[in-house]
Amino acid sequence: MTDLSKIRNFSIIAHIDHGKSTLADRLLEECNAIDRRIHAEQLLDSMELEKERGITIKATAATLTYTADDGETYALNLIDTPGHVDFTYEVSRSLAACEGAVLVVDASQGVEAQTLANTYLAIDAGLEVLPVINKIDLPSARPAEVKAEVEDIVGIPAEDAPEISAKNGINIHAVLEMIVKDVPAPTGDREAPLQALIFDSQYDSYRGVIVYTRIKAGTIRPGQDIRMMATGAVYKVVEVGTMSPNGLIPREALGAGEVGYITASIKTVADTQVGDTITTAENPAPEPLPGYRKVQPMVYSGIYPADGAKYQDLRDALEKLQLNDASMSYELESSIALGFGFRCGFLGLLHMEIIQERLEREYNLDLITTAPNVVYRVTKTNGETMLVYTPLDYPDPMEIQLAEEPFAKVSLIAPQEYVGSMMELAQQRRGEFKDMVYLDANRVELHYEMPLNEIIYDFFDALKSRTRGYGSLDYEVIGYRPSKLVKLDILLNGDIVDALSFILFADNAYPRARKICEKLKDNIPRAQFEIPVQAAIGGKIIARETIKALRKDVLAKCYGGDITRKKKLLEKQKEGKKRMRTFGTVSVPSEAFMAVLKLDED
Amino acid sequence: MPIITRRPNKTPLGLYVHVPFCRSKCQYCDFYSLACKEDKLMDGYLDAVCAHIKESGALAPNYKVDTIYFGGGTPSFFGADGLAQILATIRRNFDVDNNAEISIECNPDSVSDKLLRRLLAEGFNRVSLGIQSDDDEVLKKLGRPHTYAQAVSAYQRIRKAGFKNVSVDLMYGLPEQTIGDWQETLDNVLRLLPEHISCYGLKIEEGTPFFAYKEMLNLPSDDVQADMYLTAVEMLRSRGYRQYEISNFARKNLYSRHNLKYWEGGEYLGFGPSASSDFAGKRFTLCRDLQAYISGIRDGGEVMEDVQEIPLRERAGEYLMLRLRTARGIAADEYERLFLLPFEPLAEVLAKHRALGYTGINEEGRWYLTPKGFLISNTILSELLLAQDESVPMRKL
Numbered sequence: 001m002t003d004l005s006k007i008r009n010f011s012i013i014a015h016i017d018h019g020k021s022t023l024a025d026r027l028l029e030e031c032n033a034i035d036r037r038i039h040a041e042q043l044l045d046s047m048e049l050e051k052e053r054g055i056t057i058k059a060t061a062a063t064l065t066y067t068a069d070d071g072e073t074y075a076l077n078l079i080d081t082p083g084h085v086d087f088t089y090e091v092s093r094s095l096a097a098c099e100g101a102v103l104v105v106d107a108s109q110g111v112e113a114q115t116l117a118n119t120y121l122a123i124d125a126g127l128e129v130l131p132v133i134n135k136i137d138l139p140s141a142r143p144a145e146v147k148a149e150v151e152d153i154v155g156i157p158a159e160d161a162p163e164i165s166a167k168n169g170i171n172i173h174a175v176l177e178m179i180v181k182d183v184p185a186p187t188g189d190r191e192a193p194l195q196a197l198i199f200d201s202q203y204d205s206y207r208g209v210i211v212y213t214r215i216k217a218g219t220i221r222p223g224q225d226i227r228m229m230a231t232g233a234v235y236k237v238v239e240v241g242t243m244s245p246n247g248l249i250p251r252e253a254l255g256a257g258e259v260g261y262i263t264a265s266i267k268t269v270a271d272t273q274v275g276d277t278i279t280t281a282e283n284p285a286p287e288p289l290p291g292y293r294k295v296q297p298m299v300y301s302g303i304y305p306a307d308g309a310k311y312q313d314l315r316d317a318l319e320k321l322q323l324n325d326a327s328m329s330y331e332l333e334s335s336i337a338l339g340f341g342f343r344c345g346f347l348g349l350l351h352m353e354i355i356q357e358r359l360e361r362e363y364n365l366d367l368i369t370t371a372p373n374v375v376y377r378v379t380k381t382n383g384e385t386m387l388v389y390t391p392l393d394y395p396d397p398m399e400i401q402l403a404e405e406p407f408a409k410v411s412l413i414a415p416q417e418y419v420g421s422m423m424e425l426a427q428q429r430r431g432e433f434k435d436m437v438y439l440d441a442n443r444v445e446l447h448y449e450m451p452l453n454e455i456i457y458d459f460f461d462a463l464k465s466r467t468r469g470y471g472s473l474d475y476e477v478i479g480y481r482p483s484k485l486v487k488l489d490i491l492l493n494g495d496i497v498d499a500l501s502f503i504l505f506a507d508n509a510y511p512r513a514r515k516i517c518e519k520l521k522d523n524i525p526r527a528q529f530e531i532p533v534q535a536a537i538g539g540k541i542i543a544r545e546t547i548k549a550l551r552k553d554v555l556a557k558c559y560g561g562d563i564t565r566k567k568k569l570l571e572k573q574k575e576g577k578k579r580m581r582t583f584g585t586v587s588v589p590s591e592a593f594m595a596v597l598k599l600d601e602d
Numbered sequence: 603m604p605i606i607t608r609r610p611n612k613t614p615l616g617l618y619v620h621v622p623f624c625r626s627k628c629q630y631c632d633f634y635s636l637a638c639k640e641d642k643l644m645d646g647y648l649d650a651v652c653a654h655i656k657e658s659g660a661l662a663p664n665y666k667v668d669t670i671y672f673g674g675g676t677p678s679f680f681g682a683d684g685l686a687q688i689l690a691t692i693r694r695n696f697d698v699d700n701n702a703e704i705s706i707e708c709n710p711d712s713v714s715d716k717l718l719r720r721l722l723a724e725g726f727n728r729v730s731l732g733i734q735s736d737d738d739e740v741l742k743k744l745g746r747p748h749t750y751a752q753a754v755s756a757y758q759r760i761r762k763a764g765f766k767n768v769s770v771d772l773m774y775g776l777p778e779q780t781i782g783d784w785q786e787t788l789d790n791v792l793r794l795l796p797e798h799i800s801c802y803g804l805k806i807e808e809g810t811p812f813f814a815y816k817e818m819l820n821l822p823s824d825d826v827q828a829d830m831y832l833t834a835v836e837m838l839r840s841r842g843y844r845q846y847e848i849s850n851f852a853r854k855n856l857y858s859r860h861n862l863k864y865w866e867g868g869e870y871l872g873f874g875p876s877a878s879s880d881f882a883g884k885r886f887t888l889c890r891d892l893q894a895y896i897s898g899i900r901d902g903g904e905v906m907e908d909v910q911e912i913p914l915r916e917r918a919g920e921y922l923m924l925r926l927r928t929a930r931g932i933a934a935d936e937y938e939r940l941f942l943l944p945f946e947p948l949a950e951v952l953a954k955h956r957a958l959g960y961t962g963i964n965e966e967g968r969w970y971l972t973p974k975g976f977l978i979s980n981t982i983l984s985e986l987l988l989a990q991d992e993s994v995p996m997r998k999l
Contacts, residue, residue, distance in 0.1 A: 552803075552828040554803070555805075555980065556805060557805070557849060558864070560618060563924070564887070577988055
């Protein structure tokens with residue numbers, strides 16, 4: 001075990017794109033922790049999707065061995081954190097495993113909403129926050145101003161913040177020295193009852209779940225019987241060790257202050273929830289570490305196989321994905337239109353898109369995803385209160401005494417010239433203005449309370465486009481409030497397609513209904529007859545479009561050379577037909593469902 | 603003593619010769635052809651195609667050639683000597699029926715009286731003339747190197763030369779074309795009294811010049827194109843032309859016997875770059891590059907691409923896709939006998955469409971597509987193919 005005084009536990013926090021992952025890579029390189037032969041861009045982000053999207057989805061960690069200018073060798077535990085609003089709780093647990101945080105601020109962009117949000121999380125967790133000014137090689141860099149901003153807005157000293165370029169490897173050494181010097185060494189009694197904080201876990205098909213943990217007190221060894229204090233699950237430790245970018249390194253024991261992994265033949269990550277405390281069965285800690293919270297999905301959507309026969313494949317895929325992602329939930333759902341599928345819960349829309357993409361890519365499934373919704377609360381006239389996870393369960397208007405929807409506290413930051421357009425956007429989305437703070441001469445933070453439903457769709461994209469990319473968003477759910485809600489039904493050729501129904505704020509129903517009808521008209525192929533597309537609330541039609549009858553779908557010419565080509569064309573058309581769902585007499589391709597999700601793009 | 607000839611028990615075969623040369627490339631054309639008149643290339647082509655015919659003839663001793671089709675490109679642009687030499691080579695190396703249909707595609711800009719007389723003398727008996735439109739502005743837009751007056755003159759000279767079986771190609775769905783324009787084109791062309799008319803809807807193919815600026819072409823909408831098609835079908839029917847395929851119409855039963863082979867599952871062998879064959883159970887295409895074709899034939903290299911042995915199950919799909927292009931259509935007993943697949947699932951689909959006027963069934967029990975059905979044949983076919991995919995082979999008839 002490493003002496004406490006030679007350990008530094010830190011994470012890197014930043015706004016998206018400010019260079020967090022690149023800095024992490026440089027630190028690893030500088031400490032020779034990376035085998036150059038396997039060097040790939042952004043090593044800590046190992047999921048393919050993460051690389052593509054340039055964001056960290058799952059937290060990871062690595063131990064760097066660093067010989068400092070003082071001649072001593074230190075174990076620097078870098079705990080990477082996810083970088084998106086959907087994952088705020090995960091970030092808070094990763095931070096709880098550290099004593100310090102390196103705050104990366106882009107030298108030209110300056111402080112942004114997430115910078116602040118994550119910094120406050122770090123300060124709340126009692127961390128020493130050490131600013132670093134990145135991308136100083138950019139022509140638009142303004143390090144002095146950004147330092148002043150950090151001091152003014154974030155309220156932490158930034159005078160000595162290293163000015164670096166992670167991309168070009170400038171001044172990385174200064175960051176490492178700062179970590180050794182300014183991040184407090186961990187404390188903790190290695191003889192005390194075990195308290196180990198789970199900050200992440202990952203399913204491995206050979207070892208079972210690999211639990212990433214920070215030992216707060218006591219010592220953990222292979223062979224010990226351990227208990228997860230929140231879930232109550234009991235296991236025998238198989239292996240403990242530390243992480244390096246090149247793999248796992250087994251150790252004899254992990255003691256207080258150290259960061260490492262544990263394997264114990266654990267079958268599912270549901271047993272190793274982020275934030276839970278591991279203790280020993282023999283000498284349990286009197287109480288768990290603070291801050292644990294069961295993760296609640298915020299957004300629900302129906303996921304169905306495009307080909308109804310693939311239902312079992314989808315179930316298997318969801319089961320496997322959940323081994324690795326306890327924050328996703330799924331439950332059997334059946335729709336008249338789509339047959340069997342699952343109502344899945346996600347932390348946010350990004351999380352939903354990621355799961356959907358992984359299902360399609362890694363499990364080779366074609367999916368139909370229905371419009372996402374938040375969880376509504378309905379009090380019925382008979383006094384019963386129910387949570388509505390799917391429009392399919394929304395009660396008849398006659399039975400509803402009170403309908404409520406979740407609200408969130410929202411913080412928006414952008415340069416002041418965009419205040420007007422941000423306010424306009426927030427108002428359109430039913431935002432209730434709370435206050436406005438000037439962060440500096442130029443930048444403004446707006447606080448709103450608004451329905452979560454309005455945030456989850458495309459609020460972030462709309463904000464970005466209205467602020468030319470400068471706007472940033474953070475939100476936190478604060479509870480339910482009464483609301484005027486209606487369920488909108490879509491009818492194709494006179495029949496309700498239940499999978500297209502959704503719940504929305506009554507005042508938005510008309511414009512939305514019109515848009516949906518238009519979108520469906522564009523996305524449903526013409527049939528041999530006219531198809532009316534209608535939107536209705538409780539039987540009353542409020543919008544209508546007509547898909548004209550198909551008149552021409554023919555290959556005029558077909559001689560010797562065209563036969564193979566024509567065959568391929570028909571084959572494609574035939575396959576397309578397979579991927580369509582037939583509702584009554586109307587065939588709807590899965591893309592039509594997607595198009596309805598992306599209503600506000602144009 | 604009476605001469606007793608043994609009735610030849612040979613399989614009919616069609617031959618296709620692709621002549622890949624044109625005066626200029628039309629803006630919509632995606633056939634393989636070169637806009638040039640280089641003697642060296644043309645000679646190289648002639649040698650290669652003749653050598654190819656020679657080596658192929660030996661492979662088909664049990665076939666009787668009953669149709670020959672010279673297409674392109676612009677065969678008439680290649681010149682009479684070359685064409686005569688190719689046809690003579692065919693006659694020397696294949697068993698060509700005395701009544702064989704021997705067609706040649708001609709363009710109005712390359713038919714001299716001399717050429718026509720020579721072709722007739724060599725045995726060509728059917729000419730297909732590319733007229734396309736009666737509007738000189740449109741012809742210019744299409745990149746056709748001739749006017750309508752030239753086309754009419756060419757037609758008259760073809761007649762004067764003595765051809766009794768003449769076909770003309772027309773196109774609809776052209777830039778800025780109206781239904782009225784199209785009716786006028788048909789009226790004008792019908793006055794020429796051709797035996798055969800092909801009407802093709804303009805299709806913008808990827809890789810053609812038109813594809814690059816298709817948005818600017820101001821093409822009639824699909825609905826208007828559908829009306830143009832139905833207009834043509836009706837006008838031609840009332841003037842005595844029988845529609846025997848989606849885009850083909852003929853008087854006096856003078857159908858294109860060669861083209862019918864494509865739709866009725868006959869065998870055919872192709873020569874020249876990009877030509878296709880369906881021969882002895884295999885379908886293949888020759889390389890789409892003149893130089894590669896020439897050197898391949900010369901050096902004994904590979905000129906065939908995309909050789910496919912078509913399994914019976916796939917042939918069953920082709921049967922639907924190709925036969926339903928023809929007015930004769932498909933029959934349950936024929937289908938079940940050929941492919942050992944049940945016709946019932948297909949009949950269901952066909953009956954559903956019959957109720958809407960897209961299909962019909964004649965007194966012989968053959969199913970066919972109506973003109974309205976032809977227009978959406980891809981939709982109907984993909985439904986039929988799906989039904990076929992799901993059908994279980996029959997144990998016995």
